[in-house]
Amino acid sequence: MRPEPRLIEVRKNVLKQNDVVARSLRDRFRAAGVFVVSLVSSPGSGKTAFLEKTLTLLRTNYRVAALVGDLATENDALRLARSQAPVKQITTGTLCHLDAAMVQNALEDWDIKQLDFLFIENVGNLVCPSSYDLGEDLRLVLISVTEGEDKPLKYPTIFNSADVAVVTKIDLAAAVEFSWETAYNNIQAVRPGMPVLKLSAKSGEGMEDYLGFLAARLNELRQVACS
Amino acid sequence: MHELSIAMSIVELAEEEAERRGVRVNAVHLKLGALSGVVKEALLSCYEMASESTPLQGSLLLVEDVPVVIFCPRCQAQRPLSSVQLFCCPQCGTPTSEIVQGKELEVVALEIQECVPNPV
Numbered sequence: 001m002r003p004e005p006r007l008i009e010v011r012k013n014v015l016k017q018n019d020v021v022a023r024s025l026r027d028r029f030r031a032a033g034v035f036v037v038s039l040v041s042s043p044g045s046g047k048t049a050f051l052e053k054t055l056t057l058l059r060t061n062y063r064v065a066a067l068v069g070d071l072a073t074e075n076d077a078l079r080l081a082r083s084q085a086p087v088k089q090i091t092t093g094t095l096c097h098l099d100a101a102m103v104q105n106a107l108e109d110w111d112i113k114q115l116d117f118l119f120i121e122n123v124g125n126l127v128c129p130s131s132y133d134l135g136e137d138l139r140l141v142l143i144s145v146t147e148g149e150d151k152p153l154k155y156p157t158i159f160n161s162a163d164v165a166v167v168t169k170i171d172l173a174a175a176v177e178f179s180w181e182t183a184y185n186n187i188q189a190v191r192p193g194m195p196v197l198k199l200s201a202k203s204g205e206g207m208e209d210y211l212g213f214l215a216a217r218l219n220e221l222r223q224v225a226c227s
Numbered sequence: 228m229h230e231l232s233i234a235m236s237i238v239e240l241a242e243e244e245a246e247r248r249g250v251r252v253n254a255v256h257l258k259l260g261a262l263s264g265v266v267k268e269a270l271l272s273c274y275e276m277a278s279e280s281t282p283l284q285g286s287l288l289l290v291e292d293v294p295v296v297i298f299c300p301r302c303q304a305q306r307p308l309s310s311v312q313l314f315c316c317p318q319c320g321t322p323t324s325e326i327v328q329g330k331e332l333e334v335v336a337l338e339i340q341e342c343v344p345n346p347v
Contacts, residue, residue, distance in 0.1 A: 005253060005338055005339070005340060006338070006339050006340075006341060007256075007336050007337070007338055007339075008244075008248065008250075008336060008337050009335070010240075010241075010244055010334045010335060010336055010337055010338055011333065011334075011335060011336075012240055012333065012334050013332065013333050014233060014236050014237055014240060014257075014332045014334060015233075015236065016240075017236070026328055041306075056273065074248050095229070095232075096229055097229065127264065128229050128264065130264040131233075131263065131264040131265065131332070153312045156262070156311040156312060157262050157263075157311075158262045158264075160262055160324075160326070160330075161264075188322065189312060189313050189314065189315075189322075190312060190313075190314055191314060191315050191324050192312065192315070192322030192323055193322070193324050194324070194325045
């Protein structure tokens with residue numbers, strides 16, 4: 001018997017399974033009229049404090065909820081729950097990112113039609129989350145002033161998978177001699193045209209603009225749904 | 228790093244295809260984009276681990292690196308990006324975020340083995 005090698009075409013995305021679930025989540029979110037925002041960043045950028053403030057401020061006018069991913073502990077969920085919004089912790093064990101299946105499982109016993117905004121805080125990691133679509137409408141990438149202005153240059157992939165950059169902890173900018181211009185230019189260098197917000201969850205500076213931005217996006221979503 | 232779980236997904240995908248067609252896989256051809264978020268060297272070493280004790284054991288993972296190609300709105304042409312730290316046209320310098328290729332993580336083809344009888 002003479003073996004003959006042959007090439008057969010496959011053309012399948014390795015992460016197809018995640019994409020299929022993400023697409024189904026996206027359809028579900030659209031049908032429910034909920035605007036979904038995910039947050040990615042390094043550990044320590046202030047994601048949780050920022051999200052807690054967001055939930056607290058939005059709750060006065062909107063119905064909000066959050067999912068938060070961590071390798072271990074329920075600490076972040078407990079902090080976010082102080083906002084009085086429904087919060088659920090997703091503990092990933094050793095997995096370094098959330099994927100669409102985890103989000104789907106976490107939402108099993110929630111009625112998302114009752115929501116205006118759903119926030120998904122990813123595991124603190126600027127590398128792995130870039131490959132996984134969670135079905136969100138908007139992905140925010142956060143960098144704090146304490147991390148240095150060159151973060152975007154070091155992690156171009158995550159900036160290319162996100163929609164809006166948020167510079168956090170600006171109340172500390174002077175203390176760490178943070179250059180807003182350098183950071184902004186570096187973001188534009190790896191992702192031309194990327195909108196950039198700057199704020200401080202602690203002092204409240206910049207939060208109003210950010211919430212206005214979210215409200216406008218929700219309006220857009222609802223208008224499209226009605227047309 | 229999660230290249231091991233990516234490698235396991237590749238093995239699973241290839242295994243499914245092979246089973247469907249009733250063939251043995253000698254090699255998996257993969258397109259890996261520079262912006263896929265996956266590191267080639269790590270993936271190659273994880274592939275060996277991931278394929279162990281599966282029908283794919285002993286098979287090769289052949290990776291085709293896919294560079295980032297952007298579309299320049301001024302030149303109205305596709306251009307390969309010289310650096311992921313600077314998303315602008317290498318020809319005219321216009322910043323652009325329109326990515327034409329570079330995010331791939333795709334099993335393109337399988338090199339399979341089938342036996343044919345020797346001619347009499």
